[in-house]
Amino acid sequence: MKLPLGAVRGAIRRGDYRSHTAGLGAGYLQTNIAILPQAFALDFMRYCQRNPKPCPLVGVSDTGNPMMTTLGRDIDIRTDVPAYNVYIDGKLDRSVTDITDLWTDDMVAFALGCSFTFERALAEAGVPVWHVEHDTTVPMFRSNIDTVPAGPFSGKMVVSMRAVDPAHADKAAEISRRFPLAHGAPVHRGDPAGLGIADATRPDWGDPAPIGPGQVPMFWACGVTPQVAIEAARAPICITHKPGHMLITDIPEDAEVPVLAPVS
Structure with missing residues (x-):
């Protein structure tokens, strides 16, 4: 639109x-x-x-x-x-x-x-964002990272995933770091198992997105955590x-x- x-x-x-x-x-x-x-x-x-x-x-x-x-x-x-x-x-x-x-x-x-806020900046810098290009919702997963409780609120951090070519990984991290109101830099890159994610093709929320040959899955903190x-x-x-x-x-x-x- x-x-x-x-x-x-x-x-x-x-x-x-x-x-x-x-x-x-x-x-x-x-x-x-x-x-x-x-x-x-x-x-x-x-x-x-x-x-x-x-x-x-x-x-x-x-x-x-x-x-x-x-x-x-x-x-x-x-x-x-x-x-x-x-x-x-x-x-x-x-x-x-x-x-x-x-x-x-x-x-x-x-x-x-x-x-979503920093995705335009990624695209303008030549970092493709698969779910935007294919009109789907970004894949989101429950991670193994504990959040800090407050009163009755607690739980694991939810993360969103975007797979990028290795040549773009550092650029994606640096660009997103400039957006502190939009979760900032990623919390993890590489093997999804490091976040306790057993199958990156089956998100807990959103739509599946492929991890292409040689691509690096990158994970950002996600506002579904609340x-x-x-x-x-x-x-x-x-x-x-x-x-x-x-x-x-x-x-x-x-x-x-x-x-x-x-x-x-």
């Missing part, structure tokens, strides 16, 4: 676009989403602060206010994500495309940086983005801190 930023979010809000957001909103930060009752919000914020690599906190709503005023000039968290996952007592209950009827006055929305922690916390209700279906903000993708960009 080659549309201006406002048109992309408008299409999502109207329900005209419900697919993954890889490759959309060029130049602007994409974010993962977690929405929790206020009683769980402080512990979740601590969890993000203690695990900044998989959970780079970009924005937090006011309690009960669905407008993400620090991320854009008209971002409604209830409608502006292409698809949401709804968890009840820590278990995935269903996926929906609008959460207006689920929003309550005690909810707090969190936005966490997403690795969904694993939410399963452990067993909140009565929690709403997240459906993996691969992000919120596109008005924040420049190369920002080191979340500063709202002027948008005409």
Whole structure:
């Protein structure tokens, strides 16, 4: 979808676009989403602060206010994500495309940086991104890396995988390092077994992507990590983005801190 930023979010809000957001909103930060009752919000914020690599906190709503005023000039968290996952007592209950009827006055929305943000920079530097070129969702895996607990939130880090040619591996690491709000540099490169991944062709989330002959699988911390922690916390209700279906903000993708960009 080659549309201006406002048109992309408008299409999502109207329900005209419900697919993954890889490759959309060029130049602007994409974010993962977690929405929790206020009683769980402080512990979740601590969890993000203690695990900044998989959970780079970009924005937090006011309690009960669905407008993400620090991320854009008209971002409604209830409608502006292409698809949401709804968890009840820590278990995935269903996926929906609008959460207006689920929003309550005690909810707090969190936005966490997403690795989709640096993929344009990789492509511009001549590093192919297979899932973008083939219009699929990046493969994501549960790793063997423990996150730092906070209150009821804990669990293993989720990682996303992109396979690159050996000549591009250092370049990919250096480019992604420039995007601290989008998970930064990779956490692992090489044998997936080093992260406890038995079969890299069978992701836990997203779509399979090939590792070509001689290619190096590279793994980045992933914003699906909070969904694993939410399963452990067993909140009565929690709403997240459906993996691969992000919120596109008005924040420049190369920002080191979340500063709202002027948008005409």
